[in-house]
Amino acid sequence: MAKKLNDLILENLDEVVKFSIKIRIFRIILNAIIVSLLFAILLRLFAIHAIISIFFGILYFILSLIYLSLRASLYRNDAIHLIVDRYPSMNERLQAAYDNIKKSNIIVDSLRSDVLKRFKKMYCSSFLDMGPIITRVFLSVILIFILLSINFIHFEGFAANSIPHGENILGDIINSIGFGNKRIDNTRNIEEFVSENFTTRERIEEDSIGGESGGQLPGISEGPIPGMGGGVGYEENPDIFGEPSSARIHGDNINMEIHPEYGGEIEIEDVEVEKRKLNRFEERLMGKSAEIPEQEPPEYSEIIRKYFQSLQNILKEK
Amino acid sequence: MKKQAKIGWSLWGSAEKVRERLMIEERDKMIDVVEEKTRENYKLKDVYKNIKGVYERILNEMGQLIIGQEDVIEQILIAIFTKNHALLEGYPGLGKTLMISTLANVIDLKFKRIQCTPDLMPSDITGTYVVEERDGRKVFKFERGPVFTNILLADEINRATPKTQSALLEAMQERQVSVGTSTFPLDEPFFVLATQNPIEMEGTYPLPEAQLDRFLLKIIVDYPRIEDEERIIDIYTSEEIPKTRKLLNREKLIAIQKLTRMVPISKEVRRYALDIVTKTRPIHDGVAKKYLDYGASPRAAIGLVLAAKAHALINGRNFVSKKDIREMAFPVLRHRLILNFESERKGITPDQVISEVMDEVE
Numbered sequence: 001m002a003k004k005l006n007d008l009i010l011e012n013l014d015e016v017v018k019f020s021i022k023i024r025i026f027r028i029i030l031n032a033i034i035v036s037l038l039f040a041i042l043l044r045l046f047a048i049h050a051i052i053s054i055f056f057g058i059l060y061f062i063l064s065l066i067y068l069s070l071r072a073s074l075y076r077n078d079a080i081h082l083i084v085d086r087y088p089s090m091n092e093r094l095q096a097a098y099d100n101i102k103k104s105n106i107i108v109d110s111l112r113s114d115v116l117k118r119f120k121k122m123y124c125s126s127f128l129d130m131g132p133i134i135t136r137v138f139l140s141v142i143l144i145f146i147l148l149s150i151n152f153i154h155f156e157g158f159a160a161n162s163i164p165h166g167e168n169i170l171g172d173i174i175n176s177i178g179f180g181n182k183r184i185d186n187t188r189n190i191e192e193f194v195s196e197n198f199t200t201r202e203r204i205e206e207d208s209i210g211g212e213s214g215g216q217l218p219g220i221s222e223g224p225i226p227g228m229g230g231g232v233g234y235e236e237n238p239d240i241f242g243e244p245s246s247a248r249i250h251g252d253n254i255n256m257e258i259h260p261e262y263g264g265e266i267e268i269e270d271v272e273v274e275k276r277k278l279n280r281f282e283e284r285l286m287g288k289s290a291e292i293p294e295q296e297p298p299e300y301s302e303i304i305r306k307y308f309q310s311l312q313n314i315l316k317e318k
Numbered sequence: 319m320k321k322q323a324k325i326g327w328s329l330w331g332s333a334e335k336v337r338e339r340l341m342i343e344e345r346d347k348m349i350d351v352v353e354e355k356t357r358e359n360y361k362l363k364d365v366y367k368n369i370k371g372v373y374e375r376i377l378n379e380m381g382q383l384i385i386g387q388e389d390v391i392e393q394i395l396i397a398i399f400t401k402n403h404a405l406l407e408g409y410p411g412l413g414k415t416l417m418i419s420t421l422a423n424v425i426d427l428k429f430k431r432i433q434c435t436p437d438l439m440p441s442d443i444t445g446t447y448v449v450e451e452r453d454g455r456k457v458f459k460f461e462r463g464p465v466f467t468n469i470l471l472a473d474e475i476n477r478a479t480p481k482t483q484s485a486l487l488e489a490m491q492e493r494q495v496s497v498g499t500s501t502f503p504l505d506e507p508f509f510v511l512a513t514q515n516p517i518e519m520e521g522t523y524p525l526p527e528a529q530l531d532r533f534l535l536k537i538i539v540d541y542p543r544i545e546d547e548e549r550i551i552d553i554y555t556s557e558e559i560p561k562t563r564k565l566l567n568r569e570k571l572i573a574i575q576k577l578t579r580m581v582p583i584s585k586e587v588r589r590y591a592l593d594i595v596t597k598t599r600p601i602h603d604g605v606a607k608k609y610l611d612y613g614a615s616p617r618a619a620i621g622l623v624l625a626a627k628a629h630a631l632i633n634g635r636n637f638v639s640k641k642d643i644r645e646m647a648f649p650v651l652r653h654r655l656i657l658n659f660e661s662e663r664k665g666i667t668p669d670q671v672i673s674e675v676m677d678e679v680e
Contacts, residue, residue, distance in 0.1 A: 092584055092586075092587060092637055092638075092639045092640070093637050095584035095585070095586055095587075096582045096583060096584040096587070096637035096638065097582070097637070098584075099582070099583075099584045099585045100582035100583075100584075103582065105580040106359070106362050106363055106366050106577070106580065107366065107577065107580045107581050107582065107631075107636045108580065108582050108636075110366075110636045111582055111636040111637050114636065
């Protein structure tokens with residue numbers, strides 16, 4: 001009789017143990033996914049292949065399983081704690097029955113019967129703690145979203161930021177190359193490039209607003225209407241032109257001085273939006289096809305070579 | 319030759335018969351043992367089924383004469399169910415003696431009372447040899463003292479001399495009395511319920527700590543509530559004082575004593591009891607070091623678990639809970655703690671220390 005009751009209690013406990021192991025394995029899987037995602041994000045931020053993160057997840061899973069198997073001897077105690085946690089009325093009762101499993105007398109037998117009766121009122125689903133599982137699933141979804149966002153915006157990684165980006169570093173490089181006009185010095189009988197000191201930004205500006213209409217400085221000294229020419233303002237006395245205004249061209253803010261007598265209805269219109277879009281598309285294509293030597297104009301090959309040499313030197317110094 | 323064979327056969331046959339008879343006797347003995355055990359089990363089962371009811375009936379029966387002292391009655395019963403002794407302390411006139419004599423009436427046991435005084439001798443308790451004339455010859459005969467009973471009430475035990483106290487306490491511990499060269503076992507069950515009052519300390523011999531340790535419980539009898547006292551006055555000033563019935567016989571009591579030890583306790587609860595006892599020892603920092611000179615002994619730990627088992631049993635539980643331990647910690651430990659000078663000076667009581675120790679354990 002006592003043996004039968006004992007066996008029944010142990011059977012019930014083992015059932016709870018099995019269920020709790022399943023829950024633990026499920027949690028370990030979720031944890032492994034979270035670990036993988038975290039590592040994937042970290043690796044992606046440093047521009048390293050995110051596929052490596054799977055190994056971290058697998059490693060976590062294996063280590064957790066080893067730890068789980070090492071604790072096998074404590075499973076029944078864990079199950080008792082789990083039951084007591086969910087069913088406080090079983091506290092002490094179940095522990096007393098389990099601790100005195102080898103004893104047999106009237107009172108211990110009645111305790112076992114009591115415990116078995118209470119076991120019948122238990123449901124395995126009550127041991128499922130949804131809180132941590134929901135938290136883990138939610139965390140996984142957020143991490144997946146972050147990872148997808150990083151991939152979507154083509155984040156090049158923190159490593160990319162290690163490329164020197166001073167205030168005018170590209171301009172310096174270009175100046176050092178001697179990007180300008182070729183000058184022939186007859187006295188020394190040599191040919192050399194006379195570099196113009198300009199920044200990358202100025203260069204873009206120069207390209208964007210043409211000075212073909214007679215202004216002293218392209219963009220600033222242009223006439224009231226782009227293309228009409230005859231800009232009045234000149235750099236010698238800029239204060240008389242009132243408050244500086246700015247225009248945004250190619251994504252850069254450019255300070256402009258606008259004569260008050262022209263009225264406030266000056267509209268700067270980028271008339272070449274469509275064209276630029278096409279250019280950008282072409283540039284992108286060219287970026288791919290630039291490796292084909294035939295597309296490089298032969299007169300720029302020296303400049304390009306010097307540009308990359310200088311860039312390499314600066315990177316080395318940094 | 320034939321004759322020899324015949325004798326041999328007859329010898330072999332008789333040996334077989336002897337063997338058969340022995341086997342039958344052996345089998346009968348085993349059957350007797352099994353039957354006895356089965357009968358005992360049935361008796362135990364029967365008692366166990368009704369244990370809570372029996373306890374409640376005893377309380378009700380005693381409640382006719384003893385008003386508002388349910389806790390004290392419970393603790394006395396716990397001492398009896400655990401085969402131990404109890405010391406009752408309280409001011410005079412609180413009904414200590416009445417309580418014990420009423421209990422002795424309710425439980426169908428032999429009851430004797432000793433009024434302890436400084437001139438009480440050990441032989442007055444244990445008994446002595448007296449000269450008796452038998453068949454014209456004078457012989458020594460052992461005249462048994464009042465200790466040969468089931469329930470012994472030692473009233474105002476602290477008024478007896480240490481020598482007499484020792485004789486009584488030896489009987490309590492060994493459950494036997496040695497007089498001269500002879501040893502006389504005491505009747506089973508045997509309980510000593512001693513009383514003492516905390517005042518009138520002049521001319522008293524306080525029990526030494528080692529002897530106090532032999533009492534499982536020190537039960538404090540306090541003043542009853544006003545409404546209880548009104549009922550006491552009504553009962554004891556009426557024309558007829560109610561009489562109690564016998565509810566528990568010796569056999570049932572022994573069965574309850576057996577059942578008490580069968581109550582299972584979990585390791586966690588046992589550890590909890592042990593933690594409480596060990597925390598009373600001023601060897602570690604904490605409450606004990608602050609208030610105590612000496613803490614409780616391992617005997618106290620045994621007593622605490624045993625008392626908790628009895629408490630669980632009479633409350634109808636088939637396992638010991640922490641609640642049982644907490645409730646029994648006070649009567650089990652209070653006489654086993656020796657307060658230090660600082661605590662005595664501040665008027666701290668052992669119960670306060672026990673309470674703090676339990677808080678510390680939790």
